[in-house]
Amino acid sequence: MPKRVLTGTVVSDKADKTVVVRVERRVKHPLYGKIIKLSKKYHAHDEANAFKAGEQVRIEECAPISKLKTWTVLDRIGAAKAVAIEITEPDALQPEAEPSKPAEEKKAEKPPKAKAAKKAKAEDVAEADA
Numbered sequence: 001m002p003k004r005v006l007t008g009t010v011v012s013d014k015a016d017k018t019v020v021v022r023v024e025r026r027v028k029h030p031l032y033g034k035i036i037k038l039s040k041k042y043h044a045h046d047e048a049n050a051f052k053a054g055e056q057v058r059i060e061e062c063a064p065i066s067k068l069k070t071w072t073v074l075d076r077i078g079a080a081k082a083v084a085i086e087i088t089e090p091d092a093l094q095p096e097a098e099p100s101k102p103a104e105e106k107k108a109e110k111p112p113k114a115k116a117a118k119k120a121k122a123e124d125v126a127e128a129d130a
Contacts, residue, residue: 003061007077010055011041018069019046021059044071054080 008023024039043066044059051057056078059071 005058005060005074006042006071007056007058008042010051010053010057013046013049013051013053017046017049019044019051019057019073021057021071021073023059042071043068044073045069046073051076052080 006021006023008021010019011022012020021042021044022039023042024037026035027038028034029036042059044057045062045065051073055076057076058074060074062070062072064070065072
């Protein structure tokens with residue numbers, strides 16, 4: 001019996017020698033007839049820890065390796081879509097703004113809180129009664 005081969009995207013590569021691959025398939029809805037995407041995640045064995053998240057890979061069915069792993073990664077089809085961008089001038093990205101005020105000035109500008117005002121009123125009433 002031939003082994004099944006599926007194509008999917010690596011979702012996670014955090015575990016040692018294991019990658020999680022999401023395989024999407026397009027199916028026609030039985031009642032409405034609209035084409036919808038269904039996906040399923042497979043745990044696949046990656047002996048060399050060579051595959052990273054975002055890459056397109058082919059996986060092949062195999063004998064159970066562990067409780068969840070019954071697939072092995074065959075090869076890479078496409079590289080990850082996300083690419084690291086190197087910033088040469090960090091000052092060019094930040095707009096020049098006025099320097100911020102020290103924390104002491106910010107505290108001095110804030111009006112007293114409502115709770116403090118209520119406590120002061122309650123103390124005044126207590127003194128007046130006495």
